[in-house]
Amino acid sequence: MIDLGFMRANLPLVEEKLRARGMDPAVALGNFAETDQQRRDAITRVETLKAQRNKLTEEIAALRRAGSDATAQTEQTRTLKAEAESLEATATAADERLREMMQTLPNLPQDDVPLGKSEHDNRIEKTWGEQPAFDFPAKPHWELGEALGILDFNRAAKISGSRFVVHFGQGARLERALANFMLDLHTREHGYTEVLPPYMVNSKSLFGTGQLPKFAEDLFHCEDKDRPYEPGQYQDSDHWLIPTAEVPVTNLFRDETLDEAQLPISFCAYTPCFRSEAGSYGKDVRGMIRQHQFQKVELVKFAKPENSNAEHERLTRHAETVLERLGLPYRRMLLCTGDMGFSSAKTYDLEVWLPGQNLYREISSCSNFEAFQARRANIKYRPTGAKKGEFLHTLNGSGLAVGRTYLAILENYQQADGTIRVPEALVPYMNGDTVIGKQQGRS
Numbered sequence: 001m002i003d004l005g006f007m008r009a010n011l012p013l014v015e016e017k018l019r020a021r022g023m024d025p026a027v028a029l030g031n032f033a034e035t036d037q038q039r040r041d042a043i044t045r046v047e048t049l050k051a052q053r054n055k056l057t058e059e060i061a062a063l064r065r066a067g068s069d070a071t072a073q074t075e076q077t078r079t080l081k082a083e084a085e086s087l088e089a090t091a092t093a094a095d096e097r098l099r100e101m102m103q104t105l106p107n108l109p110q111d112d113v114p115l116g117k118s119e120h121d122n123r124i125e126k127t128w129g130e131q132p133a134f135d136f137p138a139k140p141h142w143e144l145g146e147a148l149g150i151l152d153f154n155r156a157a158k159i160s161g162s163r164f165v166v167h168f169g170q171g172a173r174l175e176r177a178l179a180n181f182m183l184d185l186h187t188r189e190h191g192y193t194e195v196l197p198p199y200m201v202n203s204k205s206l207f208g209t210g211q212l213p214k215f216a217e218d219l220f221h222c223e224d225k226d227r228p229y230e231p232g233q234y235q236d237s238d239h240w241l242i243p244t245a246e247v248p249v250t251n252l253f254r255d256e257t258l259d260e261a262q263l264p265i266s267f268c269a270y271t272p273c274f275r276s277e278a279g280s281y282g283k284d285v286r287g288m289i290r291q292h293q294f295q296k297v298e299l300v301k302f303a304k305p306e307n308s309n310a311e312h313e314r315l316t317r318h319a320e321t322v323l324e325r326l327g328l329p330y331r332r333m334l335l336c337t338g339d340m341g342f343s344s345a346k347t348y349d350l351e352v353w354l355p356g357q358n359l360y361r362e363i364s365s366c367s368n369f370e371a372f373q374a375r376r377a378n379i380k381y382r383p384t385g386a387k388k389g390e391f392l393h394t395l396n397g398s399g400l401a402v403g404r405t406y407l408a409i410l411e412n413y414q415q416a417d418g419t420i421r422v423p424e425a426l427v428p429y430m431n432g433d434t435v436i437g438k439q440q441g442r443s
Contacts, residue, residue, distance in 0.1 A: 001103065001372065001376050002375075014029075017109060020338075021106055022117055022337070035094050039098065042088070046087045049080045053077050053080045057077065059073050103214075106340075109340060113335070113336065113340065114336045116336025122349070125332040125334050125348070126332045127332075128320070128330055129353070130329060131355065135416070139418075140287060140354075143356075144414055144418060148420070149169065149438060151288075160292075165288055169440075170430070171406075173431070174436065175403075175406055177429035177430050178405050178426070183270055185321065186318060186399055190266070192266045192318075196271075199272060199274075200239040200241060203238055204254070207377075208247075208251050208378075209246055209247050210372070211243060219243055220275075222240065244273050245269035245270075245300070246300060248271075250396065253302065253377075254378060258382070259382055259384075260304065260384045263302060269297070270296070270298075271298070272295050273293070273295070294402070294404075296400070297398070299398070302381075303394075304381065308368050308395060316350070319350055319366055323363070329353040330360075332348055333349040335347040335349055343373055345372065348397075349366075351363065352405075354407070354412075357411070362404075363404045363405060364398040366396075370393050371392070409422075420436040422435060
């Protein structure tokens with residue numbers, strides 16, 4: 001969440017940043033200033049009434065010691081108490097309205113994020129690698145995979161429904177090879193600690209990283225008949241399938257205060273990811289682009305505020321290194337204000353070239369959330385010598401989405417006979433195979 005104190009002191013700036021995100025501040029903020037002032041006035045008045053009551057209490061005690069009548073003063077304390085209780089209720093109600101509003105506000109973009117309304121306004125920061133030139137018509141991955149017998153969308157639909165796939169033979173090994181290659185690279189060369197988190201989380205965790213309450217329809221909820229999910233009710237006894245390892249890994253430190261010496265902390269995790277793809281009807285219905293279940297290697301960092309931008313650049317380079325080692329052409333995009341995720345202050349998207357579809361596709365999204373998630377999840381660090389903790393900064397990015405890396409290899413390394421060359425970096429992970437060919441016994 002945005003810091004309430006910052007909003008009070010910089011309301012015009014907050015309104016400007018929200019407009020940059022394509023939001024109407026009058027709608028997003030409602031009567032924020034009025035509600036906040038009402039809350040502060042009520043709290044101030046309560047403190048005044050308490051002081052008056054304390055003074056009256058001393059007067060009553062003195063009168064009673066002197067044997068004098070204190071009826072009037074006693075009645076006045078009752079009146080002040082009733083007024084104070086009413087004002088406390090007013091302040092509590094205003095607090096609740098402010099809390100609900102703050103939960104719905106997105107993070108504020110950093111100053112160097114380009115203004116824009118959609119993906120068409122994103123800025124190309126760099127381009128790497130040469131797009132392969134084939135002397136035959138390039139095919140999309142779904143045609144290549146089905147012809148080789150390594151991908152089966154029809155049987156997946158039979159057992160699970162649309163937006164699923166079954167991998168066979170060398171295809172299944174390729175998925176596993178990619179995950180192992182990425183994990184080894186990040187842990188051995190980039191300094192990440194591997195984590196294997198749960199694949200189910202509670203609603204408190206999803207609130208912490210920003211998926212709840214706004215994006216509940218994008219998630220798979222494991223319905224508990226005794227405890228159905230209600231918006232705004234963040235329980236620790238209900239369960240959701242994770243949309244990304246970002247959620248459980250970031251929440252490892254929820255409600256904790258770390259020592260400054262521990263930072264930065266860098267974790268990587270390989271998990272399945274589950275997404276309902278709500279609102280994507282008719283989009284990317286072919287192939288592996290938009291699946292209900294896919295695997296991903298996620299990179300998560302916890303950093304001191306003054307170092308988070310540098311850590312963001314470092315994390316993005318780690319994701320880029322995977323593509324470069326695999327020889328996959330890509331470009332880095334700086335997302336504009338209108339295309340950024342809800343929790344992000346700045347995001348780079350890495351887009352890989354897919355010759356079978358003649359376009360670039362997102363394969364990694366690397367974001368600096370600053371203190372937005374940390375404030376929601378109450379994750380702090382204690383600066384050396386300080387008595388109180390401060391909110392740290394969280395970052396994450398795909399390093400990479402395994403399924404999209406898989407299909408990028410199929411399309412970029414396809415050969416005229418329909419077979420797939422194995423990138424040199426993956427050969428040791430593919431049991432020495434240098435080519436993916438037609439799978440025996442598959443039809």
